[in-house]
Amino acid sequence: MAKKNLVVVGNGMVGHKFLQKSIEIGATQDWNLITFCEEPRVAYDRVNLSGYFSGQSAEDLSLVEPGFYDQHGVKVYLGDKAAKIDRAAKKVISAQGEEVEFDRLVIATGSYPFVPPIAGKDTEGTFVYRTIEDLQAMSAYAEQAKIGVVVGGGLLGLECANALKNMGLKTHVVEFAPRLMPLQVDDLGGNILKDQIQSLGVTVHTGKSTTEIVSVGGRVQKMVFADGSELFTDMIVFSAGIRPRDEIAKDCGLTVGDRGGIVINEQCQTSDPHVYAIGECALHEGKIYGLVAPGYTMATIAAEQICGDGNSTFGGADMSTKLKLMGVDVASFGDAFGQTPGAKVLGITDAIKGTYKKLVVDGSGKHLLGGMLVGDASAYGNLLQISQNQIVLPPNPEDLILPARSGTSNSMGVDSFPDSAQICSCNNVTKGDICAAIQADNITDIGTLKKCTTAGTGCGGCVPLVTDLLKLEMKKAGLEVKNNLCEHFDYSRQELYSLVRLEKTMTFADLLAKHGKGQGCEICKPAIGSILASAWNEQILNPAHVTLQDTNDAFLANIQKDGTYSVIPRIPGGEITPAALIAIGEVARDFGLYTKITGGQRIDLLGARVDQLPAIWQRLIAAGLESGHAYGKALRTVKSCVGSTWCRFGVQDSTTLAILLEQRYRGLRAPHKFKSAVSGCTRECAEAQSKDFGIIATEHGWNLYVCGNGGMKPQHAQLLASDLDQEILIKYIDRFLMFYVQTANRLERTATWLNKLEGGMDYLKAVVIDDCLGIADRLEAEMAHQVATYQCEWQNTLADPQKLARFNHFVNSPEPDPSLLRVEERGQARPPYAHEREVLMAIQNR
Amino acid sequence: MVQASVESQTVNQWITVCQLEQILPNSGVCALVADKQIAVFRTAEGIYAIDNYDPFSKSYVLSRGIVGDQNGVPKVASPIYKQNFNLQTGECFDDPTVQLPVYPVRVADGQVQIGIA
Numbered sequence: 031m032a033k034k035n036l037v038v039v040g041n042g043m044v045g046h047k048f049l050q051k052s053i054e055i056g057a058t059q060d061w062n063l064i065t066f067c068e069e070p071r072v073a074y075d076r077v078n079l080s081g082y083f084s085g086q087s088a089e090d091l092s093l094v095e096p097g098f099y100d101q102h103g104v105k106v107y108l109g110d111k112a113a114k115i116d117r118a119a120k121k122v123i124s125a126q127g128e129e130v131e132f133d134r135l136v137i138a139t140g141s142y143p144f145v146p147p148i149a150g151k152d153t154e155g156t157f158v159y160r161t162i163e164d165l166q167a168m169s170a171y172a173e174q175a176k177i178g179v180v181v182g183g184g185l186l187g188l189e190c191a192n193a194l195k196n197m198g199l200k201t202h203v204v205e206f207a208p209r210l211m212p213l214q215v216d217d218l219g220g221n222i223l224k225d226q227i228q229s230l231g232v233t234v235h236t237g238k239s240t241t242e243i244v245s246v247g248g249r250v251q252k253m254v255f256a257d258g259s260e261l262f263t264d265m266i267v268f269s270a271g272i273r274p275r276d277e278i279a280k281d282c283g284l285t286v287g288d289r290g291g292i293v294i295n296e297q298c299q300t301s302d303p304h305v306y307a308i309g310e311c312a313l314h315e316g317k318i319y320g321l322v323a324p325g326y327t328m329a330t331i332a333a334e335q336i337c338g339d340g341n342s343t344f345g346g347a348d349m350s351t352k353l354k355l356m357g358v359d360v361a362s363f364g365d366a367f368g369q370t371p372g373a374k375v376l377g378i379t380d381a382i383k384g385t386y387k388k389l390v391v392d393g394s395g396k397h398l399l400g401g402m403l404v405g406d407a408s409a410y411g412n413l414l415q416i417s418q419n420q421i422v423l424p425p426n427p428e429d430l431i432l433p434a435r436s437g438t439s440n441s442m443g444v445d446s447f448p449d450s451a452q453i454c455s456c457n458n459v460t461k462g463d464i465c466a467a468i469q470a471d472n473i474t475d476i477g478t479l480k481k482c483t484t485a486g487t488g489c490g491g492c493v494p495l496v497t498d499l500l501k502l503e504m505k506k507a508g509l510e511v512k513n514n515l516c517e518h519f520d521y522s523r524q525e526l527y528s529l530v531r532l533e534k535t536m537t538f539a540d541l542l543a544k545h546g547k548g549q550g551c552e553i554c555k556p557a558i559g560s561i562l563a564s565a566w567n568e569q570i571l572n573p574a575h576v577t578l579q580d581t582n583d584a585f586l587a588n589i590q591k592d593g594t595y596s597v598i599p600r601i602p603g604g605e606i607t608p609a610a611l612i613a614i615g616e617v618a619r620d621f622g623l624y625t626k627i628t629g630g631q632r633i634d635l636l637g638a639r640v641d642q643l644p645a646i647w648q649r650l651i652a653a654g655l656e657s658g659h660a661y662g663k664a665l666r667t668v669k670s671c672v673g674s675t676w677c678r679f680g681v682q683d684s685t686t687l688a689i690l691l692e693q694r695y696r697g698l699r700a701p702h703k704f705k706s707a708v709s710g711c712t713r714e715c716a717e718a719q720s721k722d723f724g725i726i727a728t729e730h731g732w733n734l735y736v737c738g739n740g741g742m743k744p745q746h747a748q749l750l751a752s753d754l755d756q757e758i759l760i761k762y763i764d765r766f767l768m769f770y771v772q773t774a775n776r777l778e779r780t781a782t783w784l785n786k787l788e789g790g791m792d793y794l795k796a797v798v799i800d801d802c803l804g805i806a807d808r809l810e811a812e813m814a815h816q817v818a819t820y821q822c823e824w825q826n827t828l829a830d831p832q833k834l835a836r837f838n839h840f841v842n843s844p845e846p847d848p849s850l851l852r853v854e855e856r857g858q859a860r861p862p863y864a865h866e867r868e869v870l871m872a873i874q875n876r
Numbered sequence: 877m878v879q880a881s882v883e884s885q886t887v888n889q890w891i892t893v894c895q896l897e898q899i900l901p902n903s904g905v906c907a908l909v910a911d912k913q914i915a916v917f918r919t920a921e922g923i924y925a926i927d928n929y930d931p932f933s934k935s936y937v938l939s940r941g942i943v944g945d946q947n948g949v950p951k952v953a954s955p956i957y958k959q960n961f962n963l964q965t966g967e968c969f970d971d972p973t974v975q976l977p978v979y980p981v982r983v984a985d986g987q988v989q990i991g992i993a
């Protein structure tokens with residue numbers, strides 16, 4: 031029997047999902063799959079579209095595995111739009127003139143951004159935010175723009191505002207309604223959200239209706255509002271809602287809604303039973319769903335209707351959402367506005383922290399109907415489950431949204447969910463599905479679990495819950511998460527740290543004899559060397575410790591690619607006297623060292639031979655400088671800004687505090703390096719929020735942020751506590767750092783550590799601020815010991831001839847390494863590249 | 877003390893490079909012998925000599941690597957990119973196509989000596 035034609039118009043998120051599902055249930059046996067794709071590329075992840083601005087390429091965003099369509103014989107008309115549907119002849123005619131007959135047709139044309147009919151709306155400099163091409167156009171234009179306005183303060187508008195802000199534009203949001211996100215939050219929530227967004231530097235104008243866009247020389251210049259006010263801007267992005275793309279459906283006589291949308295029944299069929307519509311173009315019971323999850327559900331149902339058993343039907347979808355907009359959590363679920371008769375509302379506003387939490391409970395007080403969360407949506411996953419699964423509420427439901435007391439978590443965890451609970455709404459995966467997969471395949475890591483179940487592969491919002499489930503199942507199966515350091519120790523770093531402390535172990539040899547096997551290796555030796563240093567602070571070059579150290583620590587300098595070293599003296603807080611600056615310059619000149627300002631506010635002298643290091647440090651120490659520990663898994667720099675001493679905006683003396691902190695924590699060995707910064711005001715010139723601990727001055731004291739990271743996977747630091755005086759600030763930092771040192775894995779920065787810490791930031795706050803573990807005194811005392819026993823490692827080494835004896839390239843000759851060569855560039859000496867090296871060697875050997 | 881097994885090489889002369897105490901247990905030094913850079917390691921089990929040249933970073937640094945064992949086989953990890961080398965055979969654990977020269981070495985009267993042809 032000849033195959034029938036199944037044609038899909040639109041290859042967006044939902045169109046692709048439909049093809050995927052059809053293929054999954056074996057459609058290719060009976061059907062030729064054909065799709066028209068208007069865009070120049072096949073389906074991509076529109077939900078994460080903004081990722082394009084943060085470095086994800088179009089390929090990264092693609093939803094279609096390379097070769098997937100070919101492999102399954104799907105014919106794709108790329109960059110060709112279906113222009114017309116001829117229902118009588120049962121064919122689709124494309125813009126490029128292709129004619130394709132269909133037995134069944136699926137319309138998945140999505141929606142287009144609504145642009146309000148404002149005079150001047152088509153001026154150069156106006157944009158919409160829907161496709162990769164839109165973003166390309168925006169970013170090209172933004173290069174010569176300073177100010178940007180987003181029209182529309184809904185979900186997409188705020189996401190778009192964030193993108194503009196990240197492009198460095200002074201950003202405004204103009205919203206017609208009296209509050210932001212009018213569809214998701216109420217007035218109270220909207221106000222908190224507005225405050226939060228404004229504090230991030232985006233100006234919000236609510237209750238504003240734009241009447242005209244004025245241009246100069248054909249380009250956007252300003253906007254005029256109904257109240258007579260004006261706003262100057264270089265570019266405008268419209269994000270004022272979406273409209274279904276129903277034009278081809280309307281043209282061929284299919285029924286569409288009064289306000290647009292292709293009418294479908296619960297089988298996703300249009301008024302013509304051979305034609306289906308799914309995704310944002312479809313209108314079901316008077317509703318358009320502007321979210322991807324309902325679209326995916328429709329795709330699955332339509333695929334099953336056409337190619338499968340056709341049992342499932344579409345009964346509407348939940349519009350619950352959780353988003354992070356510019357770092358501000360916003361979530362709403364269920365009956366968030368309390369419209370159910372008899373519903374009772376329970377709300378908590380914290381204007382200081384900037385959070386708003388509201389629960390809507392049914393008349394009996396037993397069930398959660400819905401709610402909204404602004405500022406902190408960490409409870410969302412649990413609350414959604416409780417409401418969707420009709421789990422009976424605890425006697426005091428407000429506990430679910432009150433801040434956790436003394437480190438205990440009030441939420442009703444995943445354990446209490448029924449198996450039918452939908453954990454991943456993007457891909458419709460239930461708790462039962464996930465648990466079954468874990469048990470069937472003995473899964474013990476989140477990556478595999480995601481692959482097997484697809485849970486967490488959409489928006490990623492459910493990943494914390496999925497992870498909780500995995501842990502829970504592993505615990506139930508009696509599995510222990512093994513975290514051994516290496517083949518020589520069957521213990522994790524944290525366990526070894528405790529053993530060292532408890533048993534007062536002073537050397538690697540003792541620990542190996544008692545708890546290890548073999549001789550050790552390059553993994554356990556430096557890790558235990560670091561533990562011993564964190565615990566007892568003995569000099570790392572003492573004979574018992576020196577052979578544990580990586581070459582950097584062993585020679586108190588950073589090894590470079592040719593085996594020479596770099597020297598970085600400490601410059602606390604980045605402040606340096608002219609005399610010290612001159613001394614560094616003289617040393618660099620006299621030893622022929624390549625000199626560079628580092629990214630950490632200090633100076634790097636590169637190319638020092640191992641035999642030169644002591645003489646270099648002799649000079650630097652004489653000039654009052656000390657080791658900068660650039661080589662150690664230890665404190666690097668505490669960056670500072672000039673602060674109130676000079677800066678007209680500074681509200682506290684950030685430089686003095688930075689110097690004080692750098693001197694307090696210098697030399698502290700930790701699982702990984704750690705960095706800090708202090709800014710004198712909220713402008714944050716020292717970039718404190720990218721540091722392991724960062725401090726920002728306020729009018730009333732200091733805000734402490736922790737667990738930020740630059741580097742490979744940047745992560746913003748999170749606020750631990752606000753408006754602290756210096757004494758409390760230092761107490762908290764002491765506790766925080768010692769707790770990290772004690773519990774982190776080897777080579778785990780604070781950001782990664784926090785991401786894995788059970789209970790997350792709430793737990794960390796409970797430990798550091800509320801002392802829920804009762805260890806604060808001990809942590810402070812341990813830090814006090816560190817501070818009291820600090821010595822400059824270079825000073826100590828120079829005073830000890832035995833330690834100095836190692837600083838030679840050869841054991842039997844004073845000669846330096848003869849293989850080292852230098853070439854000159856921009857007035858400095860650097861190592862030759864391979865091709866230059868060959869030439870130099872040839873000259874030498876002549 | 878066990879010596880590195882270096883069968884195919886005939887030794888005509890033993891050159892003293894240092895006292896055994898000059899090498900801390902479980903560490904290495906670099907010796908200059910007949911214009912060659914040789915990394916000499918002292919472990920609890922014995923003394924070993926391999927080339928000081930690290931072919932991965934193309935620099936002369938192996939004597940500064942961390943000494944240890946992999947399943948009981950003594951090894952050194954390059955301080956630059958951390959490849960591991962078998963101290964007995966010079967073989968690279970991470971890339972079996974790479975093999976470093978090993979040299980005859982012994983301890984006589986507390987002196988570390990390298991054998992040359």
Ligand code: SRM
Nearest residue numbers: 588596627628629630631632660666739740741742743779
């Ligand atoms: C010298 C310097 C680059 C420069 O010329 O500016 C530098 C050089 C190195 N960085 Fe860096 N980093 C330098 C600032 C930074 C910064 C900027 C900062 O500190 O403000 C960052 C991002 C901030 C951060 O760490 O969060 C940075 C993120 C990294 C990372 C990624 C860490 C991460 O968590 O993702 C590594 C790799 C690692 O540590 O595992 C790294 C590693 C290295 C190493 C150690 C790589 C290596 O093993 O050779 C380089 C040592 C060179 C040397 O011998 O001095 N470097 N590195 C900077 C020294 C600052 C200082 O005064 O101490």
Ligand SMILES: Cc1cc2nc3c(=O)[nH]c(=O)nc-3n(C[C@H](O)[C@H](O)[C@H](O)COP(=O)(O)OP(=O)(O)OC[C@H]3O[C@@H](n4cnc5c(N)ncnc54)[C@H](O)[C@@H]3O)c2cc1C
Nearest residue numbers: 040042043044068076077111112139140309310320321322
């Ligand atoms: C910036 C942004 C952020 C978002 N964030 C979220 C979020 O966090 N959570 C969430 O649930 N949703 C989010 N959405 C919404 C989500 O992207 C949509 O719900 C989803 O893409 C709808 O899928 P669709 O296939 O119906 O439409 P689309 O993905 O738009 O696909 C429709 C495709 O059909 C093509 N097409 C149209 N007409 C024709 C024709 N005649 N012939 C051929 N092709 C045609 C279009 O070019 C388009 O490629 C976001 C959307 C945007 C723009």
Ligand code: SF4
Nearest residue numbers: 671677680710711715
């Ligand atoms: S952070 Fe504030 S005080 Fe510091 S330099 Fe910038 S504006 Fe000035």
Ligand code: FES
Nearest residue numbers: 454456488489490
């Ligand atoms: S809910 Fe979006 S990925 Fe699971």
